[in-house]
Amino acid sequence: MGTFKIEGGHQLHGEITPQGAKNEALQILCAVLLTAEPVTIHNIPDIVDVNKLIALLEDLGVKIQKKGQGSYSFVSDDVNLEYLQSDQFKQDGRGLRGSIMLVGPLLARFGKGYIPKPGGDKIGRRRLDTHFEGFINLGATFRYNKEEHFYGVEAKKLKGAYMLLDEASVTGTANIVMAAVLAEGTTTIYNAACEPYLQQLCKMLNRMGAKISGIGSNLLVIEGVDTLGGTEHTMLPDMIEIGSWIGLAAMTRSELTIKNVSWDDLGQIPTVFRKLGITLERKGDDIYIPAHVNGYEIQNYIDGSILTIADAPWPGLTPDLLSIILVVATQAKGEVLIHQKMFESRLFFVDKLLDMGAKVILCDPHRATVIGHNFKSTLKATTMVSPDIRAGVSLLIAALSAKGTSTIHNIEQIDRGYENIDTRLRAIGAKITRV
Numbered sequence: 001m002g003t004f005k006i007e008g009g010h011q012l013h014g015e016i017t018p019q020g021a022k023n024e025a026l027q028i029l030c031a032v033l034l035t036a037e038p039v040t041i042h043n044i045p046d047i048v049d050v051n052k053l054i055a056l057l058e059d060l061g062v063k064i065q066k067k068g069q070g071s072y073s074f075v076s077d078d079v080n081l082e083y084l085q086s087d088q089f090k091q092d093g094r095g096l097r098g099s100i101m102l103v104g105p106l107l108a109r110f111g112k113g114y115i116p117k118p119g120g121d122k123i124g125r126r127r128l129d130t131h132f133e134g135f136i137n138l139g140a141t142f143r144y145n146k147e148e149h150f151y152g153v154e155a156k157k158l159k160g161a162y163m164l165l166d167e168a169s170v171t172g173t174a175n176i177v178m179a180a181v182l183a184e185g186t187t188t189i190y191n192a193a194c195e196p197y198l199q200q201l202c203k204m205l206n207r208m209g210a211k212i213s214g215i216g217s218n219l220l221v222i223e224g225v226d227t228l229g230g231t232e233h234t235m236l237p238d239m240i241e242i243g244s245w246i247g248l249a250a251m252t253r254s255e256l257t258i259k260n261v262s263w264d265d266l267g268q269i270p271t272v273f274r275k276l277g278i279t280l281e282r283k284g285d286d287i288y289i290p291a292h293v294n295g296y297e298i299q300n301y302i303d304g305s306i307l308t309i310a311d312a313p314w315p316g317l318t319p320d321l322l323s324i325i326l327v328v329a330t331q332a333k334g335e336v337l338i339h340q341k342m343f344e345s346r347l348f349f350v351d352k353l354l355d356m357g358a359k360v361i362l363c364d365p366h367r368a369t370v371i372g373h374n375f376k377s378t379l380k381a382t383t384m385v386s387p388d389i390r391a392g393v394s395l396l397i398a399a400l401s402a403k404g405t406s407t408i409h410n411i412e413q414i415d416r417g418y419e420n421i422d423t424r425l426r427a428i429g430a431k432i433t434r435v
């Protein structure tokens with residue numbers, strides 16, 4: 001189990017550049033299986049989950065060439081489908097959530113897709129019904145081996161269909177889109193997820209020859225084509241990392257510039273931090289955050305009632321930033337209700353913040369009320385274990401703002417999605433070491 005030691009209480013300063021988006025990368029990498037032609041991808045983050053997926057593609061026989069820092073080309077002209085039945089795949093396929101999106105492309109191009117129950121954060125139930133109901137709608141037969149937790153879908157030829165998804169699942173929508181692009185006829189997906197991750201995927205698929213319309217909305221229409229060709233694609237900056245660095249700047253009262261953020265793809269994120277009273281300035285495509293020497297004050301609603309910050313499917317606020325927002329609120333002036341609607345177990349990490357002296361009431365598994373200290377009292381350093389990726393970064397931000405030296409164990413959770421986080425934070429003045 002890896003560990004960070006963090007000496008808190010220091011102001012940070014300078015510039016930080018966000019990595020390529022983790023959740024986009026996981027979709028885009030799976031899409032390389034849809035063509036025998038080369039696909040070149042840039043701005044791939046060097047993080048554990050993405051590297052695990054690249055290793056899975058390699059084991060499937062995809063030819064991979066490194067072209068430069070974060071750039072790789074992929075050629076899937078000789079895919080080894082036997083690997084899908086191997087014990088090795090049953091082991092490695094479990095290693096991350098994103099591996100589930102191998103199924104759609106494999107089913108569409110080779111008529112069969114298998115996957116062990118995928119991993120990812122333990123943040124509550126994470127069902128896969130939307131994915132498999134989508135494939136079944138396209139004409140696939142489905143089987144599930146309960147002993148091995150092994151899923152499979154097969155179809156000689158997929159047929160386009162109308163479907164109303166039971167929920168706007170992010171990876172579910174990506175999976176169904178990747179299956180439908182090679183199906184016969186037209187597929188309509190209503191209640192589709194439409195995060196920038198998915199918009200990027202659909203745009204890339206169209207460059208490969210797919211015919212997808214409605215990109216960015218919850219109604220996608222896909223006219224199936226016979227084959228797809230190669231393309232080049234560049235990943236957007238990771239919006240969850242950008243939100244993490246905004247929170248870090250505010251909590252440590254540091255002046256920070258976040259470079260090249262792709263402002264227009266950030267949706268509600270800047271607005272929500274502004275509601276917490278944080279000043280963000282748009283400078284070109286950078287976010288400039290001044291040092292909040294006088295703190296930041298949470299806005300109430302127009303009628304004076306207490307603000308609620310809740311997640312919702314895009315273009316609502318992504319659930320992946322709520323833990324960070326909760327931590328930032330612990331030093332704000334005022335109160336806020338954090339409502340994590342999607343995941344059942346993602347707020348339990350607040351116990352660690354209570355140990356550090358934060359004023360938080362966990363109302364139920366989904367809701368926490370935060371009463372900010374307004375920097376009148378700093379958090380106290382402590383020893384903690386990172387329960388999931390975003391809670392891990394939230395605790396790291398709390399530790400950087402706290403008095404004294406904190407220890408965070410199980411930092412593998414953080415490395416899953418943040419590239420060289422300790423090195424990059426040291427470059428802006430953080431006192432953090434990996435032990």
Ligand SMILES: CC(=O)N[C@H]1[C@@H](OP(=O)(O)OP(=O)(O)OC[C@H]2O[C@@H](n3ccc(=O)[nH]c3=O)[C@H](O)[C@@H]2O)O[C@H](CO)[C@@H](O)[C@@H]1O
Nearest residue numbers: 023026097098125126167168169170171172313319320342
């Ligand atoms: C690898 C990857 O891309 N992971 C992201 C992806 O996971 P993932 O695609 O696994 O998450 P889903 O979008 O399927 O849904 C996550 C959870 O939210 C619930 N749900 C979903 C949609 C909805 O309208 N209402 C609802 O309650 C689901 O029942 C499920 O429990 O999307 C999640 C939701 O943005 C993010 O937290 C994850 O970081």
Ligand SMILES: C=C(OP(=O)(O)O)C(=O)O
Nearest residue numbers: 097098120121320389390
């Ligand atoms: C929940 C997350 O990731 P995953 O879906 O990979 O567990 C996340 O990125 O916040």
